[in-house]
Amino acid sequence: MLRRLQPSEFQNVLVIATFAVTLAVFAFFFIRALRMQKDKADHLSQLPLQDDSEPTSPS
Amino acid sequence: MNSTAHKTTIEFDDRTVRHFVIASIIWGFVGMLVGLIAATQLSFWQTNGLKFIETITLGAVKIPADGISFLSFGRLRPLHTNAVIFAFVGNMIFAGVYYSTQRLCKCRTASDLLSKIHFWGWQLIIVAAAITLPLGFTRGKEYAELIWPINIAVALIWVVFGWNFFWTLKRRNEPSLYVALWFYIATIITVAMLYIVNHLSIPTSLLHSYPIFGGVQDGLVQWWYGHNAVAFFLTTPILGIMYYFLPKAAGRPVYSYRLSIIHFWSLVFIYIWAGPHHLLNTSLPRWLQMLGMLFSLMLWAPSWGGMLNGLLTLRGAWDKLRTDPVIKFYVAAITFYGMSTFEGPLLSIRAVNALSHYTDWTIAHVHAGTLGWNGFMAAGMFYWLIPRLWGTKLHSMAMANMHFWIGLTGILLYVASLWAAGITQGLMLGTLNSSGTLPKYEFVETLERIKPLMLARVFGGALYLVGYIIMMVNLVRTIRSGKPTVETREVYIEAKPASSTMTWGEVFRSEPLIYFTLGFILCLMWFFLPNYANFGALIGGAVVILKGVQTFKTGHHRWSAWHEKLLENALPFSVLAFIAVALGGLIQIIPTTMANRADSIHGRLQTLYTPLELVGRDLYVSEGCYNCHSQQIRMLVPDVLRYGRPGVADDYSHLGESLYDHPYQWGSKRTGPDLAREGEKRDALWHVLHMMDPRATSPGSNMPAYPWLFDQKTDIDSLPRRIAAQRSIGVPWPALSADEIKDQARAQAIGISKVLHDQGRTVEPDREIIAIIAYLKKLGTYEQAGGPVPEPLPAIDRPLLRPSLPDANRHPLSVNP
Numbered sequence: 013m014l015r016r017l018q019p020s021e022f023q024n025v026l027v028i029a030t031f032a033v034t035l036a037v038f039a040f041f042f043i044r045a046l047r048m049q050k051d052k053a054d055h056l057s058q059l060p061l062q063d064d065s066e067p068t069s070p071s
Numbered sequence: 072m073n074s075t076a077h078k079t080t081i082e083f084d085d086r087t088v089r090h091f092v093i094a095s096i097i098w099g100f101v102g103m104l105v106g107l108i109a110a111t112q113l114s115f116w117q118t119n120g121l122k123f124i125e126t127i128t129l130g131a132v133k134i135p136a137d138g139i140s141f142l143s144f145g146r147l148r149p150l151h152t153n154a155v156i157f158a159f160v161g162n163m164i165f166a167g168v169y170y171s172t173q174r175l176c177k178c179r180t181a182s183d184l185l186s187k188i189h190f191w192g193w194q195l196i197i198v199a200a201a202i203t204l205p206l207g208f209t210r211g212k213e214y215a216e217l218i219w220p221i222n223i224a225v226a227l228i229w230v231v232f233g234w235n236f237f238w239t240l241k242r243r244n245e246p247s248l249y250v251a252l253w254f255y256i257a258t259i260i261t262v263a264m265l266y267i268v269n270h271l272s273i274p275t276s277l278l279h280s281y282p283i284f285g286g287v288q289d290g291l292v293q294w295w296y297g298h299n300a301v302a303f304f305l306t307t308p309i310l311g312i313m314y315y316f317l318p319k320a321a322g323r324p325v326y327s328y329r330l331s332i333i334h335f336w337s338l339v340f341i342y343i344w345a346g347p348h349h350l351l352n353t354s355l356p357r358w359l360q361m362l363g364m365l366f367s368l369m370l371w372a373p374s375w376g377g378m379l380n381g382l383l384t385l386r387g388a389w390d391k392l393r394t395d396p397v398i399k400f401y402v403a404a405i406t407f408y409g410m411s412t413f414e415g416p417l418l419s420i421r422a423v424n425a426l427s428h429y430t431d432w433t434i435a436h437v438h439a440g441t442l443g444w445n446g447f448m449a450a451g452m453f454y455w456l457i458p459r460l461w462g463t464k465l466h467s468m469a470m471a472n473m474h475f476w477i478g479l480t481g482i483l484l485y486v487a488s489l490w491a492a493g494i495t496q497g498l499m500l501g502t503l504n505s506s507g508t509l510p511k512y513e514f515v516e517t518l519e520r521i522k523p524l525m526l527a528r529v530f531g532g533a534l535y536l537v538g539y540i541i542m543m544v545n546l547v548r549t550i551r552s553g554k555p556t557v558e559t560r561e562v563y564i565e566a567k568p569a570s571s572t573m574t575w576g577e578v579f580r581s582e583p584l585i586y587f588t589l590g591f592i593l594c595l596m597w598f599f600l601p602n603y604a605n606f607g608a609l610i611g612g613a614v615v616i617l618k619g620v621q622t623f624k625t626g627h628h629r630w631s632a633w634h635e636k637l638l639e640n641a642l643p644f645s646v647l648a649f650i651a652v653a654l655g656g657l658i659q660i661i662p663t664t665m666a667n668r669a670d671s672i673h674g675r676l677q678t679l680y681t682p683l684e685l686v687g688r689d690l691y692v693s694e695g696c697y698n699c700h701s702q703q704i705r706m707l708v709p710d711v712l713r714y715g716r717p718g719v720a721d722d723y724s725h726l727g728e729s730l731y732d733h734p735y736q737w738g739s740k741r742t743g744p745d746l747a748r749e750g751e752k753r754d755a756l757w758h759v760l761h762m763m764d765p766r767a768t769s770p771g772s773n774m775p776a777y778p779w780l781f782d783q784k785t786d787i788d789s790l791p792r793r794i795a796a797q798r799s800i801g802v803p804w805p806a807l808s809a810d811e812i813k814d815q816a817r818a819q820a821i822g823i824s825k826v827l828h829d830q831g832r833t834v835e836p837d838r839e840i841i842a843i844i845a846y847l848k849k850l851g852t853y854e855q856a857g858g859p860v861p862e863p864l865p866a867i868d869r870p871l872l873r874p875s876l877p878d879a880n881r882h883p884l885s886v887n888p
Contacts, residue, residue, distance in 0.1 A: 029658075031365070032591075032594075033591065033654070034340050034341065034344075034366075036587065036591070037336075037340060037587075037651065038336060038337055038340055038341075040583070040587075041332065041333065041336040042333055042336075042337075044332075044631075044634055045329045045330075045332035045333050045336075046329060047631075048328075048329055048332070053328040053329055054324075054328075055247065056247055056249055056250070056328050057318075057324035057325050057328040058324055059175055059245065059247065059249045060171070060174070060175065060249065060251070060314075060315045060316075060318045060319050060324075061318055061319065061322070061323075061324060
């Protein structure tokens, strides 16, 4: 059944292959982003807000 | 506190930020003013010259010229697009990047000297562009018009910017890279790649060159660049600015940092593939069209994820919308981002594109993005930054609010009128007569119909500019009330542990990368290897993936550590991001490059130009005719019936018909009709009369007159150099001596001049108009290439030849006799 996916033209393979690569890499980063620890995400999201007038503390 | 940490005081370089902010504001005014003039020219052709001043002053001021070369639409439109993209938005981006990067990295920009070279180099480039484009020195590719010496300067200055930026990242005192910095990294590396590839040229003189790509290949590379110029110049850096300045203005962190990461990676991976949606229904290979459409549709999700992330950042702070103009501009800008990124994928659906492409709908879409997203983000950033950079308060909140409402009204009027104009014109051009054999409306009838809408567009654009001028006055008064400030910050600096630095070995010999690459290659082999071996590859791929999953289960901490480390090491991160974006271009462009050769073409193959036709073509490019005329009959019945030749089978534009066109001239907008078959349609006398006064031959036309073509002499002497350059990029010119080339050109010019003389019109053979006529008469000529000619496409039951829109007046009839 899988062989039925094989297209007759070389270029069509590229469409499938590129889609697969994109999906796989995107899935990796998607999962990584979702699994990011909350305190890490909070620390990063606060970076633009650190008060200019006060010294920043070491992490 | 860590015992190895020490406190130090950082002084930020805000002088450079101030310079870029001021430059952006000034160039924004210039670029928008030129845009307003160009829009006016589409409604009033007289404004292509200055004779109208004589009329409106009742003869008090005498300026007789009907058409002035450096004021014509074809030359001003590229000036407008380049000015607003690279001068206005470019300087705004640099201001935002320099300001936020220093704060996010908790260090001063690495080199003040590089910052100065960057600033002054960029302004010199803009000045050079502002001089050369109106003079007609152009490469003839949209948003890539600048001549080759300026291209080199752009690349060098971009390297200076990148060098300074990455050096700053290396010296940073904050170990984590905030997501805004990711967007800046993607911008710097991708723009460099796109710009360099699309500007590869062979010079013929200091002011002229030919792109190394031709025909469909050039079209593909151009829109790979053009689309991603929007993505990586007008979108990703502005998103970085949004992720920094919006939380600052709202006083609260971004709604979801996790969503911002997903937003980044999905945009970077998907955007780069979507370029071919600019060439739908054309002779671009179908698989590339499908790829462009598919990836464009996929863009919906990340774009809206980013928009929602921006808007939801204001949760609990919506009351600021009433009082803070900065928030007001940001909310409107992010909403426009959402609207235009909804509209973009919509226009990438082939059936919708059949209606919208080559019409003002595309222009409306682009301006929703540029005026709404870019323009309002810039305004919000200026209103937030300038009081801080000059240590004062905004001069007038009322003026900022007035700017907002006038600007918003202007955008809505502009966009709505062009939506209506585009859809009206698209529908009219696609409507056939009751028997379905001919177009129902003449092209000029569609122009007449949309005239009121075009005027409304001018009014909308003028309103936007008025709002912008109010902002300029407000900001100048703000600056005058303060003094440039120097911002310092005390930061703790920790000695960076050696373990936090990533070596290249750690990047590329990592388990996640190895398992993914190996598994993917083996699975891909399934498609290419012969029987049995392909199953072996598939099984091998499955084994690798299973092994990868098993390794992940036992050692997911190692994988997590690798990823976390990667995100704190700017250079390896940048290399991987570069691979991600380069992959899209390589897979789209390389197969087309291999196929776009004469020996691969069956059926129609473009006939080579003669020397005079070549110089005529270069004049056509120089005058910017491609801004209004396409040379591409799409595979749609209305296109074929309108622009094809009666009685000729399959008379859409074929792949081989533009094989030797450096640059390709398919165009992206039809303010005038398509010219792909112009050669057989009109005689030389018609062209002479048309170029002198387009209304004489086409009543109702809004085309400018080109009187200077009758005065200026054709540059025959440069032809040998031009032909030598063309030979070097693969155009099969026969071996001709310099004298033979010039003699051929002169002989053909004399022939055309004689024909005109016989028809009662005297034009000297050495005038540019003769060369242009030679070129126009050549358009649409081809020969049959060697090898078997494929069967003509059946007109019925062939999706590409069916009308793509349901319309009672259209029938799937045969175009053939």
